[in-house]
Amino acid sequence: MLAQTSLNVVVVGGGTAGWMTAAALAKLLPNACNIHLVESEEIGIVGVGEATLPHIRSFNERLGIREAEFMARTRATFKLGIDFENWGRIGDRYIHPFGTFGRGQGEVDFHQYWLRMLHEGRPVDELERYSMACMMARLGKFALPSQDPADVTSTFNYAYQFDATLYAPFLRSIAEGLGAKRTEGRIVDVELDGETGNIRAVKLSSGERIEGDLFIDCSGFVALLIGKALNEPFQDWSKWLPCDRAVAMPCRTETAVTPYTGVIAMEAGWRWRIPLQHRTGNGYVHSSAFIDEQSATDALVAAVEGEKIAEPRVLRFKAGRRERSWVKNCVAIGLASGFLEPLESTSIYLIQAAITALLELFPEKDIADADRDEFNRVIDLEYDRIRDFLILHYHATERTDSEFWNYTRTMVIPDSLAEKLELFRRRGRVVKYREGVFLEASWIAVYLGQRIYPEDHDLRADLPNPDALQKGMESFKGEVIIAAESMPDHLGMIAQYCPMAA
């Protein structure tokens, strides 16, 4: 076995992806690499105020970041899930929570008992009443989860809503503290090795030339290295995910700072509402095939609830991913590798998944095919499973009020999703995978929240005595509401735990 010699790693791009990568490499592979990040302040970053998934907590933990400090610095709020409005039908509302429904019942999932009660015509409450995360969200409460699995307050998880433009500088200070080098400058040329096709160096407008063994493309949509220099093709998923524009506009927070992200279906897409400590992020993700930019902007301006802080600005994108995210000696991370709309807050998660895979598969100077292939296999799996989950939101609808919804409701979906849907329709079964970001409770929340009701349920759920079952469900619901009501208000919790600097 050979000892690693350290690699010169060049990170191109200093947005969220670039600095997350630089900080993680510097912290976790202190001897394996020398990091040099190139960014240009002229270009700016896309980060529009981000909603995240709970996985970010373990990322921060690995970097040794203290939660309260991180939240104060990025003006973060807590996030218990996503509140979906008007998706199944106009007027519908459900929460996709970070947490489970019911208490662990052993091998049969709670929603199966819930379905049985429903099918037997017994009184059951809405599913969200049996979820700690949902009820805390509805009541605007927050406290950190318990570590004791017997405690009902251990049945939820949480993430953050934060200002992404403040996260990158925060990570930068960590990365630089650990020895990462940073160069300010615009890249004007990428030099390839004529023989191997590897990237040899990047050239800056200043004339400086930066050589490296491994290049990380965090340049965002332009995909400077993997796209422009290496020409890796892009797999286009817009026939299933037709949204290709977002108009974004932050406003002052005049109503509640909710511990959840709002996602409201619109005429030709959907609108986000992400409350931070100092402002609320808003945006309308739409499809240019169904609505023009001006009408989308007008609709957004009319819908936001507070005084606007900045003028609306438009972002353009296309759903899909690179055929391969690691090609030659170039690893694309973040938007350079692919784009999935922010409906389920997956963009930072995908960055994190790529970083995790890169850490585990960190190469030698002569990069082994085994490293590249395995990285691409892992990343493709992540993208593909998220893709199906996103498509579900558009497809599982009864809306007929616009061309957009008529299209998504009737489009042909990938077989992998069609099978999942049919299985749920029949008996409430969720196709289980151990790998992949969205687990069972997420799928259940969206299926039921968007009116995919199973015709039948798991036969094993017929086993318990129905009166006892009903009593158990009632008492669990009571426990949930009592626990939620006794928690501090979300804003009170923030004020006490992690207030931003004035």
Place this chain on the structure above:
Amino acid sequence: MNERAISSVLIAGGGIVGCSAAAALRKKLPAVRVIVVAVPPPADALADRIACTLPSIADFHHDIGLSEADAILRAGSGFRLGTRFEDWTQGASYIHGYGDYGRSLAASAFYQHWLRANAAGEAAPFDSYSGAVGFAAAGRFLPPEKSPVAQLSNYAYGLHIDPERYCMMMRAYALHLGAEECGSSIQDVHLRDDGFIDRVTVDGSETRADLFVDASGPAALLRSRIDREWLDWSELFTCDRFMMSEEAVQSDAPALDQAIALEQGWRWEASSPFRRSSGLVYSSNHLSNENARRLLPGATEVTLKPGRFDNPWAKNCVAIGDSAIAIEPLEWTNLHLAHSAIDRLVAMMPDRDCNPVELWDYNRQVTAEADRVRDFVLLHYAASKRDEPFWDDAVSRPLPSSLQHTLTQFRERGRLPFYEEETFARDSWAAVLIGQGVIPRRLDPLLDGVPPKESLRAMEQLRSAIHAAIAPAPTQTAYLRNLALQENR
């Protein structure tokens, strides 16, 4: 229950697999009528005949409400903690113990730390960091829920059963739960126009059911009537013959059995408190049946045809056990695969129409599991190092791409990629790979964050803590005696 629901299941097979399916169905879905046609298990139905079982058997018992007293004391079973592999790589031996080896440190799996320490010549044998191996070596036993060892490094155990007694116990339990027995031989199978089974002729009279479980062994008496689309694995496996014998003994059953590589195959020795079983698995290309008989006189002989149904479940007939998947007994997966299929059947019980999407999900899971078990069994041959013609043949066989992927990733940097429906945990793969001398070319990069001295210190502390915690445990015989005393109280 809706009117489309399955109200009756007919099980063909009166062996362990058939009776276990009957018991599980009655226990979990008491509204369903269960009829067992007690077709005696043939000699080549390994899931019904092999004495060694994997740790999943304890979960199966627990799920269907069988106590330790029933499943172990009354059935004459003993505990087993793993298998000792001898001579798979010239002259060397290793133990595949069940459960974890050591415990993860920082971001890396324990075996990664071990590989680094081993490269520096500083590690004790990999086996010595396993709780299961520690118990076996000390001749002691406690189940994980009763031992502090499990907190240090979790371990697991399977059973060594007496197949005949065990089957009688399971049959009695299934009948107690309300399963009905109806005859013992099937003369005919009648299909409907849509290819579903309508009824079967049992001992001269016709019997109907909504769903048919085929637990009749490799002949697949029911399932083969629907289609014969079979994935043949004989190109992958070198061994095609199998012999087994059993004798009554009274012993302090050792908690490890032995799988000893021979010139033309391998043989096993395993003992429960009252039985000893021996077997021989070989290739008829390399060893004549006559010479095999000399190695194991008086044994039952069987031809192996490794493979599986493309779709173990088709229409209203699901094959379980050797009727679905035939694989040699190395690593004792036969009954495990049957239990796992039974669990899935109970969990995924469809309506009478056996909707294709529901069968698709069942078949997806069951075949993914079978294919990974196949990979794990093949790994022992692929990573062998011997120079006889049989072994040259074994290592030159083509590898399934999933096994090739695992081997490539492990050889390169000790990575063990995760597959869905994996039976053997990461540490089991590591135990066999490391045991057979497959050493990665590089180290896990994430070890970079933990200085070697620090991880070595943690490893050694863990090792001595495991062994200190094992010392006061009782012997297996004493543990069983204690169990019997408690039971009689």
